[in-house]
Amino acid sequence: MAWRLKLVPTHTKIDFFRWQVGTFGASVAAVILSLVLVMTMGLNLGIDFKGGTTIRTESTTPVDVGAMREALAGQDLNDVTITEVTDPSFRADQHVAQIRIGPRDGEEAVTPESIAVLEAALKGVDPAITFPAVESVGPKVSNELMWKAVLSVVAASVGILIYVWMRFEWQFAVGCVAALVHDVVVTVGLFSLLQLKFDLSIVAALLTILGYSVNDTVVIFDRLRENLAKYKTMPLRDMMNLTTNETLSRTIMTATTTFLSLLVLFIFGGDVIRGFVFAMLFGVVIGTYSTLYVAKNIVLFLGVDRGDKPKKSATPDEFSKVDA
Known part of the structure; x- marks a missing residue:
């Protein structure tokens, strides 16, 4: 067998x-x-529910979150969050970060002009950096x-x-x-x-x-x-x-x-x-x-209706024996 x-x-x-x-x-x-x-x-909440812009960056050099944050400090951006992304499937020289930017008051999302300025500022920190994905969602x-x-x-x-x-x-x-x-x-x-x-x-x-x-x-x-x-x-x-x-x-x-x-x-x-x-x-x-x-x-x-269950004549203690 x-x-x-x-x-x-x-x-x-x-x-x-x-x-x-x-x-x-x-x-x-x-x-x-x-x-x-x-x-x-x-x-x-992710960008889908909160609104704003998410930019994914990739580079062959390690991510320096502090330097990236300093480069973006003077760009008049609202609620900037920079997070390094790690994954076992990444190559040894693949370093990924995610930048999340909230929309400013009166704007649906970060404007393309602001994104272009941001990318230029980041390239000043790391010339090898690339931007494989940019996603924008407005508050409405x-x-x-x-x-x-x-x-x-x-x-x-x-x-x-x-x-x-x-x-x-x-x-x-x-x-x-x-x-x-x-x-x-x-x-x-x-x-x-x-x-x-x-x-x-x-x-x-x-x-x-x-x-x-x-x-x-x-x-x-x-x-x-x-x-x-x-x-x-x-x-x-x-x-x-x-x-x-x-x-x-x-x-x-x-x-x-x-x-x-x-x-x-x-x-x-x-x-x-x-x-x-x-x-x-x-x-x-x-x-x-x-x-x-x-x-x-x-x-x-x-409980479950078991109406097809055989009926019995009632006795004084009938209700004490009802199924749970």
Whole structure:
């Protein structure tokens, strides 16, 4: 018989509700903490949402941030930030920096004339410097992009809510969307905590996380629906444990293979997509966690209509034996 790699045993009997108070409480605490971080620390908004101009520089000589800042000091530029960019994929003689300039009052973005003066000043510091990318976004456009980003996440969540509601029952839809909101809020909270750049690529990552997480949750819910018809008298809590154990191998395999693919992109993909990939890496982990410990807990709390369950004559202690 050929040897096969197994990430989990064929038959598991893990009680996923054993620590349900702790796991669900930790999820609620993480969501609240993330909201507090966003309100207090804010997000390190990228040029897409804040407006301004970003210039990427490259040179064969090491980046001297101090000299570059001194050269730009007298150029009448607003809110200049210079950051050296490092990446394992860069050549030994490839030195990259990113210069971010905020727009001045009354201007949509930094003018081409100002950019030309800036480039000339930097060439005076390093004649070998080049400018492979210049991006400008005005404040009005950035505000529109911010609202569209928020609406896109809300629209995706509402669409998923309707889809799951039509496919299963409303309890499943509420549990699924609650898990998705948990994933998005905690991911945004992490970006606020680490002050990582938050731009349109991160919004794309959030939408991708929504799709990944709901796919994982729907697989478990589909098996749960089958088991509801198969085990009509089994308590709902036991049935959910059985369902999750039956699909655990698939859940772990999907998460592991996706995580490994993203990890390769994170290491070798370059700094341009690193923020997107980092959000996806965290999203795979938090999405798997919410599938196992958030969505099911809410469905268990709300209960499931089991009207096809054989009816019994009422007894004085009937309600003390109702399934959780």
